[in-house]
């Protein structure tokens with residue numbers, strides 16, 4: 001347990017606590033329905049993993065099977081995601097620096113790397129791999145005993161789309177997944193160690209300066225929340241967020257399009273499992289549009305122009321021509 005919240009990193013913007021409620025609470029539906037984050041206690045959603053999935057058991061059962069995606073960084077522990085397909089598409093058209101790399105390796109190779117003492121090395125690793133059919137009989141049997149009834153009830157009641165995958169995340173203490181949003185609903189289950197999660201409502205889109213949709217770091221913020229460059233990103237100073245610390249057994253609902261930064265706390269390795277669901281179909285749209293709908297709409301406009309123009313330079317120019325000297329935040 002994090003005994004003393006004051007030992008956590010202090011940010012320059014306010015963070016209010018995310019509510020914690022019991023799995024049996026009648027309020028739970030309201031949070032899910034209104035797409036508001038909440039920590040669900042006592043669900044036992046991934047019970048068998050909580051009981052057994054320590055590093056020894058996972059190595060025994062995964063060690064020599066299949067290949068695992070492992071993100072790596074050098075000299076820092078910020079694991080900013082990038083889309084390899086977009087890197088390939090943009091080759092020759094645009095230069096960018098990627099701060100992390102991804103390697104495929106056997107599980108036991110990953111374990112070897114993280115078992116080297118952190119002091120004395122400057123490379124850090126973060127395993128991020130969708131669970132698939134290479135996992136072997138024991139993990140498969142644990143997986144089948146997850147609380148699928150509960151998952152189906154919640155996702156059915158909320159009319160979410162299909163479950164896309166369950167990602168297994170194993171991180172070193174100190175690792176940070178920098179602030180970004182996903183286009184899916186997420187039931188994020190903490191299995192081992194503790195994670196601090198910062199969340200921001202989708203209306204903070206402009207204050208978090210996401211990369212363009214064509215960029216490999218689409219959906220990620222350009223801002224380092226721990227060292228924001230306020231001359232480039234002045235609106236960061238107006239951010240207001242929410243936070244929680246997850247311990248084993250907690251499930252955080254991360255609503256679709258909500259920004260999140262996830263930090264693996266000292267001193268233990270962290271293990272989490274995600275349940276990602278596609279967005280449900282929309283029966284009725286109410287006006288004015290919600291921040292979530294506006295983000296979806298902005299993405300579609302960007303995608304359309306990206307498909308038509310292809311070249312980042314042309315896309316930038318066209319967007320600037322639409323806006324510059326014409327549209328202002330405040331009416332002029």
Ligand SMILES: O=C(O)CCC(=O)C(=O)O
Nearest residue numbers: 169177182188262272274
């Ligand atoms: O746990 C992490 O480090 C990142 C998880 C995340 O971003 C997600 O589940 O959407």
Ligand SMILES: [Fe+2]
Nearest residue numbers: 180181182260
């Ligand atoms: Fe995420």
